Amino acid sequence: MAEARKTEDAPVEQAPKKSKKGLLIAIVAIVLVVVVGGAAAFFLMKGKPAADEGDEEGDEPPAKVEKARKAKKEHDEAPPVFVKLEAFTVKLQTEQQEAYLQAVPELRVLDAHTGDKIKQYTPEIRHKLLLILSGKKASDISTPPGVQRLANEMRVTINAIIEPPPPRKKGKEPEEPGDYAGPDEPVQAVLFTSFIVQ
Secondary structure, eight states: OHHHHHHHHHHHHHHHHHHHHHHHHHHHHHHHHHHHHHHHHHHHHHHHHHHHHHHHHOSOOHHHHHHHHHHHHHHHHSOOEEEEOOOEEEEOBOSSSOOEEEEEEEEEESSHHHHHHHHHTHHHHHHHHHHHHHTOBGGGGSSHHHHHHHHHHHHHHHHHHHSOOOOOOTTOOOOOOOSSOOTTOSEEEEEEEEEEEO
16 A cells, blocks of 8 residues: 555656646746737837828928927927017008008917017017008908918018028919918917907
8 A cells, every 4th residue: 555655646746846847838938928029019119100200291300300399299388478569550451441450469489488589579570560461451351261361471470580481492482371380480379469450
């Protein structure tokens, strides 16, 4: 009987050793697969957005794309900065009878530095805006879309004064400005706090 017990005990002791080794190998293999898979997914996901953004932005250099992304992030996190201009009172172009416009624009700018820059250029900005306003007819600015077009035109004019654009190619007509400014333009919007046509 003692021999029978030894033979029964011997296989029982060897089985746990094999199962522990097999279990250990299985765990190591699973951990290795998870780590390699996670690293591969990280590198693929990290590389993919940069490639997508490059396609959307066109052939812009990476530094310019990064600068725009950084400016947009800072712009989204920072509280809005507004610069109030003095009231404009101008005589509009005559149609049937004389009409006058009194408007008080406020500029939404990227940051306080841009606000300081606008104050430095105030005489030139006021001059250009007076030329734009006095060239309008009452019918041009009597509807909300007309007022928005005026605000867009004023925004583009102010941005051109603060940061002059590169020279245009000959024969290329300027496009009508859109309702939204680019993420890195100094003046993001022109808002009217008062707009009266009499």
